[in-house]
Amino acid sequence: MPVIQIAGNNNISIENKREMVKKVSEVVAEAYGLPIETITVLVTGFEPDDIGAGGELLSDRK
Amino acid sequence: MPVIQIAGNNNISIENKREMVKKVSEVVAEAYGLPIETITVLVTGFEPDDIGAGGELLSDRK
Amino acid sequence: MPVIQIAGNNNISIENKREMVKKVSEVVAEAYGLPIETITVLVTGFEPDDIGAGGELLSDRK
Amino acid sequence: MPVIQIAGNNNISIENKREMVKKVSEVVAEAYGLPIETITVLVTGFEPDDIGAGGELLSDRK
Amino acid sequence: MPVIQIAGNNNISIENKREMVKKVSEVVAEAYGLPIETITVLVTGFEPDDIGAGGELLSDRK
């Protein structure tokens, strides 16, 4: 049942996402000693104006 | 103040969502012995290529 | 794969939690038209001094 | 590393969001005694039919 | 209904937490143009060995 939520920017290709989900699932399954079938991953892509880093919106950074 | 976050696919009708929010709120309010007015529900609909199940993207499943 | 996160106070009995998880899972499974086996529920119990409501800690309320 | 997730409606201007992220980051940095550079804020805007309050969808309220 | 989840270390005093919850609630209420009564804050304190920063556990840092 491990659930992994990944919050990143929305600037990731489908190929990279596919590879990321595969590898992260394998790593987490191994760490908990559980079959990979039990792993759920949820990826959320945030717009630059919905992310704050160090007090400012990412979209305001140059 | 109980807060319920529901992460599912984005393939749910407004009627089903309305009914789900109503029933889930009633169940949780009763379990905590709190008035239903205190319950907040947040529903997030994920695209099939943002969900990983068993190491693969849902959008890659046949 | 629907995932339900329930954040409440830590003042709930195991019997109420069991009943809540069962009913919430049934309701969400039905709403998405998915088998109940696909439903994961994560319950987090917060201490009154980790919950803010209306600007004040729950533990400060009389 | 403090991470702040703000879930609200999607009816907030970019100016208000910018100001909110700035002030919330300052407040949280000060509370933990950490530099503001360590603070991440993630803002999620929910549609009125993805928010349940008191058992009903916000979009059903008059 | 805005919900704010703050994830930080577990090394914060109750006084700081109280002040943080008060100020964050005020800032978010003002940003959304909503009464402060509608704001919920959930604070989670993580142990240093449950936080990863830059690939290593916070508890492994010197």
Add this chain to the structure above:
Amino acid sequence: MPVIQIAGNNNISIENKREMVKKVSEVVAEAYGLPIETITVLVTGFEPDDIGAGGELLSDRK
């Protein structure tokens, strides 16, 4: 700024957690093309009676 939240059981050793955080951070950093320094991981260990799978508490499973 990618943030990874991992929710699992509380039955994981510190060695496994350390390795998991390291590898997951590397994988996510590579997928987004960002330095590993920008990655935050938050691990939450749930008790078996706070996890529902298929409608029942994990602690009720034999």
